[in-house]
Amino acid sequence: MAIDQINGCIGCGICVQACPTDVIRIEEESGKAVIRYPEDCQICHLCRMNCPVDAITITPEKSIPVIVAWG
Amino acid sequence: MNTIIKKYNLFVLVVFIVVLPVLLWSRVIISHRALYKEMISIMTILAFFQLLGQFYLNRSNKLVSYHKMGRVVTFHKIIGYLFIGILIFHPFLIVLPRYLEPGMSVTDAFISLITTFKTGVVLGIISWVLMILLVLISLLRNRLGMKYRTWRTVHGVLSVIFIVLATWHAINLGRHTDVFMSVFMIMVAGGGIALYLRKLIKDIKVGGENGKRNVTAPVFGDGRSRECAVASE
Numbered sequence: 515m516a517i518d519q520i521n522g523c524i525g526c527g528i529c530v531q532a533c534p535t536d537v538i539r540i541e542e543e544s545g546k547a548v549i550r551y552p553e554d555c556q557i558c559h560l561c562r563m564n565c566p567v568d569a570i571t572i573t574p575e576k577s578i579p580v581i582v583a584w585g
Numbered sequence: 586m587n588t589i590i591k592k593y594n595l596f597v598l599v600v601f602i603v604v605l606p607v608l609l610w611s612r613v614i615i616s617h618r619a620l621y622k623e624m625i626s627i628m629t630i631l632a633f634f635q636l637l638g639q640f641y642l643n644r645s646n647k648l649v650s651y652h653k654m655g656r657v658v659t660f661h662k663i664i665g666y667l668f669i670g671i672l673i674f675h676p677f678l679i680v681l682p683r684y685l686e687p688g689m690s691v692t693d694a695f696i697s698l699i700t701t702f703k704t705g706v707v708l709g710i711i712s713w714v715l716m717i718l719l720v721l722i723s724l725l726r727n728r729l730g731m732k733y734r735t736w737r738t739v740h741g742v743l744s745v746i747f748i749v750l751a752t753w754h755a756i757n758l759g760r761h762t763d764v765f766m767s768v769f770m771i772m773v774a775g776g777g778i779a780l781y782l783r784k785l786i787k788d789i790k791v792g793g794e795n796g797k798r799n800v801t802a803p804v805f806g807d808g809r810s811r812e813c814a815v816a817s818e
Contacts, residue, residue, distance in 0.1 A: 518617060521760035521761075522758055522759065522760030523758075524698065524701050524703060524705060524706050524758060525701060525703040525705075525706075526697050526698075526701040526703075528689075528697060545703055545704075559688075562688070563686070563687055563688025563689060564688055564689050565688075565689075566680060566683065566689060566693070566694035566695070566697040566698050567679050567680065567694070567698060568622065568679075568682040568683070568686075569760065571617050571618055572617070573617060574617055
């Protein structure tokens with residue numbers, strides 16, 4: 515699992531739109547984002563970078579190192 | 586006994602509004618979160634608890650009456666202005682990481698924040714506006730042309746509304762508000778509000794009886810009531 519936890523979510527839903535693999539969903543009861551399919555996370559960091567209140571944390575040890583192209 | 590209460594009552598207050606919130610915050614320190622973000626969080630939590638503590642630093646709390654009321658009111662004012670000064674920046678501090686880290690711009694983040702009309706956010710916006718209003722009516726007290734007692738009631742009632750909404754906002758959205766922190770917040774806020782309402786009801790009863798008997802409060806030479814003279818010491 516790469517996406518770790520969501521704390522302090524305001525329920526704007528931007529992370530749901532940003533996630534390419536639909537890991538995050540808005541929970542109907544609370545109206546806040548929840549990690550629904552953690553095993554699908556590709557560690558792209560799009561959710562974290564697009565969260566206005568920095569509510570999403572991603573485990574650093576599982577982050578993919580930046581790949582530099584040759585030539 | 587009086588000396589013991591006088592010596593330890595403020596110590597107990599500090600434990601409740603500083604030590605316990607720090608301990609409860611430390612239970613929920615979020616792993617992998619940058620230190621500066623956690624520092625902003627604890628600063629906000631402590632500032633909020635100081636405002637909750639304001640309900641215990643006034644004449645409605647019998648235990649602080651062992652100290653000079655003028656001194657207590659001075660502390661009330663200093664704490665109020667200082668920590669409201671911090672909490673005014675709370676909505677901007679929340680989006681600060683977007684300025685320091687890649688991704689969404691800080692302006693877009695702030696617009697997203699204030700245009701998300703969910704319960705927690707709306708409560709936060711209303712509380713923030715009420716907080717500004719509280720500062721303004723405190724700063725402009727002499728210019729408002731209200732009697733001191735009327736001003737005190739307006740200030741108290743606004744504070745109660747503010748603290749109810751702000752506590753609800755903190756419980757709904759706070760990233761460090763787990764069950765223990767929520768229960769503790771409700772206890773501190775509830776206790777303070779109960780103290781204030783008891784005093785308010787007592788004041789209204791006394792005011793009503795004085796009105797019936799046509800008794801006026803004792804006034805000083807310059808026309809101020811005793812409470813007004815003590816408050817402005």
